[in-house]
Amino acid sequence: MADRAVPRVRTATLEDEAAISHICVCTADSGGDARALYSRHDLPGLIWAVPYLHYNPSHCFVVDDGSAVLGYIVTVANTRAYEAWQHDHWWPAVEEKLRTFTPQSEADSNFLKALAHNQKPAPAFADDYPAHLHINLLPQAQGGGFGGKLMHAALDRLRADGVSGIHLGVNRENHRAIGFYKAMGFEQVADESAPIFARAL
Ligand SMILES: CC(C)(COP(=O)(O)OP(=O)(O)OC[C@H]1O[C@@H](n2cnc3c(N)ncnc32)[C@H](O)[C@@H]1OP(=O)(O)O)[C@@H](O)C(=O)NCCC(=O)NCCS
DSSP, X not given: OOOOOSOEEEEOOGGGHHHHHHHHHHTTBTTBOOTTTOSSTTHHHHHHTXXXXXXXXXXXXXXXXXXXXXXXXXXXXXXXXXXHHIIXXXXXXXXXXXXXXXXXXXXXXXXXXXXXXXXXXXXXXXXXXXXXXXXXXXXXXXXXXXHHHHXXXXXXXXXXXXXXXXXXXXXXXXXXXXXXXXXXTOEEEEESSSEEEEEEO
16 A cells, blocks of 8 residues: 555455454444454454445445555445345355354354344335445544545445435444434434434435
8 A cells, every 4th residue: 555645535445354344343342442352353344344345345435544444334235135145145154254163252142143133134124225334433533524424425326326215223322423323314213222223315
């Protein structure tokens, strides 16, 4: 990569996988660093970040300062189609990767529960708002407008592809993220194991 420069938002590529996985675990504790909680730092990314990149990197964006990736938004245009792809391709690959894995912490065990939960189809909000997203920035990149820039880049792309609406889940303790999503035009539409926010595009 080039020298550090003014951070900019660009479309993600498969080469961003390690950085995206790292940012995911660094923000997986309701927005805070979860590295001390997991025995393997790749675990959260296997559900909430990396598969999106493999599914369609053109719907994923990163903040890049020329020497490092500081944040990302990963999205899929159609959650039902993504669920089918995960069933056929991603979950078997994760199962193989974790064949000898034994949970060693509460977070590890919760990860296995989340893995099982994520293999079930999402409720009806996934039909009403077909796209979904995850967004995370490292602490040094937060509060400077990059979340908004990532969100606008992703929503513009989905809109251009004819997508009608988008949803997301957020930990109910993550008040900062909830404030951000409301500022981005999202409203709560359901309350599952986590609040679900959505907006039309
Ligand atoms: C949540 C997160 C993505 C927001 O990105 P950010 O770069 O910090 O937010 P921005 O500076 O781009 O803010 C964008 C807008 O949201 C508003 N906003 C941000 N946080 C807010 C809050 N807590 N309450 C109300 N508004 C808020 C900003 O004022 C700004 O509004 P404006 O465009 O009218 O000025 C980022 O802080 C983050 O990655 N946090 C840690 C990981 C995380 O929690 N991810 C979400 C998991 S569900």
